[in-house]
Amino acid sequence: MGLTLDSYISFLCMIMILLPSRCYSQDSYVSSRATYYGSPDCLGTPTGACGYKTYGSTVNGGEVSGVSYKLFKNGSGCGACYQVRCKYAPHCSEEGTKVVVTDHGEGDNTDFILSTRAYNKLARPGQAEILFSYGVVDVEYKRIPCQYPGYNLMFKVHEHSKFPQYLALIPIYQAGVSEITAVEIWREDCKEWRGMRRAYGAVWDMPNPPEGAITLRFQVSGSKWVELKSIISSEWKAGATYDTAVQLD
Incomplete structure (x- = not known):
């Protein structure tokens, strides 16, 4: 028995829905x-x-x-x-x-x-x-997905940093498949978030960062923001590593 026009259209729609999921599967x-x-x-x-x-x-x-x-x-x-x-x-x-x-x-x-x-x-x-x-x-x-059992996402103060006038950070032990697309630091004096620059690779930097413990937030894969209050010590040093207590999916 042949398909009616409505049934044929429904069948085509189902095929169009299923094909992208097969083509873009992570298993491919x-x-x-x-x-x-x-x-x-x-x-x-x-x-x-x-x-x-x-x-x-x-x-x-x-x-x-x-x-x-x-x-x-x-x-x-x-x-x-x-x-x-x-x-x-x-x-x-x-x-x-x-x-x-x-x-x-x-x-x-x-x-x-x-x-x-x-x-x-x-x-x-x-x-x-x-x-x-x-x-x-x-x-x-x-x-x-990246897997680092026993490790949270960490931010390391890059070796090129110079306290207190230049701060560069790099995320390490980044699990899952998400990507960090932006990093911002809270400026309490201005009551606003200021974006860090992607200096190169995974290194984010900012000249003249705010004094005191640093609160930052980062954006995951262009949408979700994760805030980390006072995550970086007020007396940070090049090479120091700070545990975020969170991990990416």
Whole structure:
């Protein structure tokens, strides 16, 4: 029996609703290419474009990556986590590697420049030497939630900060898949929020910050604001880390 016009229209509407959810599912992998960079300890680099310094070389056990411009997103992609796996059977492991973005970099149509330790995890046992000999491999990747059991989101006073005239902050141990898109500091003297500048990567800064303990708020993925009252000590120092007591989803 044929469909009536109303039934046919309803059927098409259902298809249009279901297709986007399938196309944009987080379970979907994207095809790309990956290479690696060398380091004496096989970990990440403390000089990455995200500004993480030592944290950027050791976070996630050193399984980190520089990413292409489209994934770096002018720095808002810093701290994002991806599962990356290569496609050369029988050399590649099924799970591949789970990396944290700590840098920007691309070459030869790659989206990922992996640390040596992360690139090694792409291979099955005994097959890593073969993958390293290729230099660049075809991969597939997907965004996954970052997980830091036992850690809250923290704000670190960046090493370039100079008390009291220049304050730079960087969020670390940022879980979930949300991105921090803005950071503001409360100016009690003016009774208003003042935006911090994204200096580069994940580093937010402000010259002549207010005196006393600092209250700040940050925006998550362009909508939700999270306020942290007196989170930064009135006598902050470069390198100090402050626990927010919250974590992102």
